[in-house]
Amino acid sequence: MAAQRQYEELARQLSAIGAVKRGLGRVLPPECPAGSAAVLTLLNRHGEMRMSRLAELLAVDMSVTSRHVAHVAERGWIHRDPDPADKRSRILRLTPAGEAKFEELSDLSMQALAHYLHDWSDDEVDQLSTLLARLRDSFGDCRAASARIPQSSQCSQPSQSPLSPHDVQTSETTRTPA
Amino acid sequence: MAAQRQYEELARQLSAIGAVKRGLGRVLPPECPAGSAAVLTLLNRHGEMRMSRLAELLAVDMSVTSRHVAHVAERGWIHRDPDPADKRSRILRLTPAGEAKFEELSDLSMQALAHYLHDWSDDEVDQLSTLLARLRDSFGDCRAASARIPQSSQCSQPSQSPLSPHDVQTSETTRTPA
DNA sequence: TATTGTTATACTCTATAACTATA
DNA sequence: TATAGTTATAGAGTATAACAATA
Numbered sequence: 001m002a003a004q005r006q007y008e009e010l011a012r013q014l015s016a017i018g019a020v021k022r023g024l025g026r027v028l029p030p031e032c033p034a035g036s037a038a039v040l041t042l043l044n045r046h047g048e049m050r051m052s053r054l055a056e057l058l059a060v061d062m063s064v065t066s067r068h069v070a071h072v073a074e075r076g077w078i079h080r081d082p083d084p085a086d087k088r089s090r091i092l093r094l095t096p097a098g099e100a101k102f103e104e105l106s107d108l109s110m111q112a113l114a115h116y117l118h119d120w121s122d123d124e125v126d127q128l129s130t131l132l133a134r135l136r137d138s139f140g141d142c143r144a145a146s147a148r149i150p151q152s153s154q155c156s157q158p159s160q161s162p163l164s165p166h167d168v169q170t171s172e173t174t175r176t177p178a
Numbered sequence: 179m180a181a182q183r184q185y186e187e188l189a190r191q192l193s194a195i196g197a198v199k200r201g202l203g204r205v206l207p208p209e210c211p212a213g214s215a216a217v218l219t220l221l222n223r224h225g226e227m228r229m230s231r232l233a234e235l236l237a238v239d240m241s242v243t244s245r246h247v248a249h250v251a252e253r254g255w256i257h258r259d260p261d262p263a264d265k266r267s268r269i270l271r272l273t274p275a276g277e278a279k280f281e282e283l284s285d286l287s288m289q290a291l292a293h294y295l296h297d298w299s300d301d302e303v304d305q306l307s308t309l310l311a312r313l314r315d316s317f318g319d320c321r322a323a324s325a326r327i328p329q330s331s332q333c334s335q336p337s338q339s340p341l342s343p344h345d346v347q348t349s350e351t352t353r354t355p356a
Numbered sequence: 357t358a359t360t361g362t363t364a365t366a367c368t369c370t371a372t373a374a375c376t377a378t379a
Numbered sequence: 380t381a382t383a384g385t386t387a388t389a390g391a392g393t394a395t396a397a398c399a400a401t402a
Contacts, residue, residue, distance in 0.1 A: 001292065001296055001298075002295065002298060002299070002300045002303040002304075003300065004288050006300060006303045006304060006307065007287070007288050007291040007292065007295075007303070008284070008288070009307045010291065010303055010306060010307045010310075011202070011219075011287050011288075011291065012219065012223070013306075013307050013311055013314070014195075014198065014199055014202065014310070015199075015212070015215075015216050015219070016236075016237060016310075016314050017192075017195065017199075017310055017313070017314065018199070018237070018369090018370095019237035019238070019314060019317065019318075020192065020313055020314055020317045021192055021193075021195075021196070022370080022371095023317045024189070024192065025391095027327065033390090033391060033392090034193070034391080034392085035391075035392065037193075038193050041189075041190065041193070050360085050361095051360070051361060051362095052359090052360070052361085058194075059194060059196070059197030060197070060392085060393065060394090061393070061394055061395085062360080062361065062362090063361085063362075063363080063364095063393085063394070063395080064392070064393055064394075065361090066361060066362055066363080067362090067363090067392090067393095068392090070362085083360095086359095086360080086401080086402075087360095087400080087401060087402085088360040088361065088400065088401045088402070089359095089360060089361080089401095090360085090361075106186070109185070109189050110182050110185050110186070111327055112327055113185040113188065113189065114185065115327045116316050116317050117180065117185075117313075117316055119316070120180060120312075120316070121180070122180045122181065122184060124309065124312075125180040125184045125185070125188055126180075126184060127305065127309060128188060128191075128306075128309040128310075128313065129184065129187045129188045129191050131302065131305060131309065132188075132191035132192065132194075132195055132306075134302075135195070135198055135295075135306065136194050136195065136197060136198055138294050138295055138297070138298070139197065139198045139201045139294050140197075149205065149289055149290050149293045196392090196393095200393080200394095203368095211367090211368060211369085212368080212369085213368075213369065228383080228384095229383070229384060230382090230383065230384085238369085238370065239371055239372085240383080240384065240385090241370085241371070241372080241373095241384085241385075241386080241387095242369070242370055242371075243384090244384060244386080245369090245370095245385090245386090246369090248385085261383095264378075264379075264382095264383080265377080265378055265379085266378045266379070266382070266383040266384065267378095267382095267383060267384080268383085268384075
């Protein structure tokens with residue numbers, strides 16, 4: 001449990017981080033905004049999945065996911081095949097064109113990061129990634145059920161014991177068992 | 179200079195951090211969206227300033243700043259007095275009502291952070307704040323002049339020697355000497 | 357009845373460009 | 380001519396609610 005002074009500083013930094021995200025977004029081609037890039041990236045990384053799973057990975061509402069997915073589907077970058085096991089669902093997967101587009105986006109992003117972070121050490125990049133993953137995880141813990149925050153108290157649920165850098169990564173894949 | 183694999187991971191984490199920001203934004207009262215809260219926070223922290231300075235601290239265009247400022251001014255949370263030294267400029271400063279509103283927002287944000295990050299150590303919070311500050315600084319370096327990113331190369335300008343945690347904070351205050 | 361996904365609507369944030377007033 | 384700030388317009392991202400189809 002940190003001091004208020006530290007939380008204030010963290011809140012300021014989080015508020016300011018939007019500028020970095022916009023900077024990275026500016027290297028993307030106009031036909032592929034950040035939302036579309038996120039869809040392609042997650043499908044490339046995790047393989048085919050349903051809408052609901054993608055919505056969880058994106059951490060946005062399903063309606064938002066639906067719009068992003070429609071955008072990339074219209075451009076032929078993904079297929080939306082009906083799920084034989086559940087006709088309400090659709091299975092999303094990259095097309096060859098989508099894989100090519102992902103590679104193009106990835107190259108652009110990697111060049112930008114290599115440019116801006118040229119004087120960062122490997123450890124620093126890793127540390128930041130790990131802390132961001134854990135940050136998202138800490139917020140995800142208390143989001144789904146009741147987002148109510150009790151007056152100046154702590155989470156009442158049993159604390160998920162301190163995460164090792166390796167554990168953090170699992171949050172993405174364990175939150176949707178089905 | 180880190181490996182592509184690390185940049186990919188960082189890019190994913192940055193893309194996902196929006197969920198955290200939205201989570202924090204949800205604790206704010208409806209009459210004070212995140213943009214307004216940022217204005218109040220920066221004026222509270224840095225004291226009175228001009229629009230152009232605030233736009234830099236917010237890291238958004240002046241037109242965006244103008245809208246956020248108009249919103250908080252309409253609610254009586256700041257004053258916009260003409261600058262006697264330059265009649266084009268306006269000096270922004272918190273009103274007593276604005277200070278009270280800031281305290282209210284601060285309390286809400288602090289409660290939320292204390293809630294979600296209850297199992298974070300002091301060091302971890304500090305590390306994340308420091309790395310985020312440095313991240314913003316690294317992107318700010320190459321933003322103003324020519325945002326062109328040379329094909330797979332590095333910044334050609336003399337590298338600002340590795341920052342200590344303390345140096346990072348100065349970037350906000352040194353970028354606008356006038 | 358509950359769940360998956362889509363669509364309609366509204367709101368926030370942002371950038372570009374045109375404009376006013378002043379330096 | 381250049382700069383500080385405002386406003387109009389457009390676009391991306393998001394959430395809520397109503398809806399259709401299926402479980």
